[in-house]
Amino acid sequence: MAQAAQTPEAPSVTERAQDEAFWQQVAAQYDVEPGPINLEYGYFGRMTRKALRNYEENLAYVNRSNSVYVRQQFDSVDSEVIRAQLASLVGAATHEIAITRCASEGLQSLIRNYNELRPGDQLLISDLDYMSVQTAMRWLAKARGIELIEIQHAHPASYDAVLDAYRQAFENNPRLKLMALTHVTHRTGLVMPVQAIAALAREHGVDVILDGAHALGQMDFKVSELGVAFAGYNLQKWIGAPLSLGFIFVAEDRLLSVDPDMGDGRYPLDELLSRVPYGTPNIPALMTLPTVFEEHLAVGGSAVKGARLNYLRELWVKPAREIPGIEVLTPDDPRLCCGISAFRFTLHADQDVMIERLLREHGLFTVARDGSACGPCIRVTPGFTTSAADVAQLVTALRALA
Ligand SMILES: Cc1ncc(COP(=O)(O)O)c(C=O)c1O
Known part of the structure; x- marks a missing residue:
């Protein structure tokens, strides 16, 4: 007798977060203007094409x-x-x-x-x-x-x-x-x-x-x-x-x-x-x-979105912690971190100059932030169209500029 086909188990949130093929499909739901790699989704997010059409x-x-x-x-x-x-x-x-x-x-x-x-x-x-x-x-x-x-x-x-x-x-x-x-x-x-x-x-x-x-x-x-x-x-x-x-x-x-x-x-x-x-x-x-x-909700709601952003964060924060001349300000304690994190170039005084260099020399769009007791920094915020390869480019840039 033929065996009943087993239904594949639904991926865990962690598996989903790391599944580049899944996130490529998600990314394909958005229209993105050609330009630098955007690592400043902290300002605001993008609507999917479907939401944008509905809005129009x-x-x-x-x-x-x-x-x-x-x-x-x-x-x-x-x-x-x-x-x-x-x-x-x-x-x-x-x-x-x-x-x-x-x-x-x-x-x-x-x-x-x-x-x-x-x-x-x-x-x-x-x-x-x-x-x-x-x-x-x-x-x-x-x-x-x-x-x-x-x-x-x-x-x-x-x-x-x-x-x-x-x-x-x-x-x-x-x-x-x-x-x-x-x-x-x-x-x-x-x-x-x-x-x-x-x-x-x-x-x-x-x-x-x-x-x-x-x-x-x-x-x-x-x-x-x-x-x-x-x-x-x-x-x-x-x-x-x-x-x-x-x-x-x-x-x-x-x-x-x-x-x-x-x-x-x-x-x-x-x-x-x-x-x-x-x-x-x-x-x-x-x-x-x-x-x-x-x-x-179709993407998996906040749990899946948060896990994806955390994963992308980890992909740059882990290597960045090992680069002399880079200080990551945001702790790795899972109770205290999310997809947004900040770092600074410790051997370059002016972080505004460094965001310009990230943009001009490496095609990476970030934002400088100051005003808190921890001092000036550069904020990195991936989004739902950001790939693991985009984040790898940030790590390359940090090594080159640190
Ligand atoms: C922590 C925090 N609070 C409040 C705001 C203000 O949000 P809105 O622009 O919707 O007023 C922002 C905007 O970036 C924010 O980051």
Whole structure:
């Protein structure tokens, strides 16, 4: 009797991450302009061709149909379906999510509308938080006459050092009430152990506003399980949505700790939608989200995307650590790293000059970053069209230029 054919086992996430043939197929779903090898996908990601076409169709349709579609269907029905899909994708209840035009807009509205501050309270930021969050927290401190505590993270970073920095800040500043925290920091790609820091913050009565801009789509998490009540995200980095979309998360039981934005009166007090700035959104971009989510999940979602980016990181970071004259700033502790990492040329003072040389002499596009206590660096961010061969070119360039 003929033996039943065995169904091949599905590849593990690690196997998927390293399967160049699979990623070539993924890469073929994107149109890419000829030019340098892009290692700066940290700014924003690319839409697949399918998502882009859908976006173009939506733009044309909204332009044709105008307010007839938007008032009759989008505002009351479609926007809520999209909101529910987004909530399900990120692991939150629909009423805990409100869409914004970017991460900064959402984070700034959480910061300015947080209403639990009392005279004598303190706020906390770190040198690794994003500029728009740092400036908003400085503004909040000034506007409310509240002390702002600014800490600097030790370099090189370690799991214990990061936690100790926050523990010390909480112990030294017992009146701390609110802090900013960045899930994946934009300068070095350092991943903050959010759950551990949030647990510590809770013990000290400190609320956390989490900046998840770089985390969504490459870190595998449910926002409701991170232990933070407030968070802001965008959708253009690793999810692959059109530019101009973000959202906030506010845990259901903490909604009343955030005031309606600028006295918004469109919604009842128990509706999160009143907590984000008023304005007509990019409706065609929002309409594209179901296609974007479908594409994101078809590749394997955040788990597979994150594993791929981590694998590409490893391909350059491992050899780079052995090159004299190169310092990789981002630790290899799997709790603290993701696909984004940073390095610097230790024998060349000006990293801006070196990104120019990477581009001109080796056809590699990267970005210089500074402003944190760990000093100037060059950030390397592969994307879903990056191949192992592209990353090998970076290693060759580092050897030549170090
Ligand atoms: C860590 C971090 N937070 C916030 C932002 C701001 O995101 P948006 O441009 O959507 O406001 C960025 C953008 O790169 C970021 O890297």
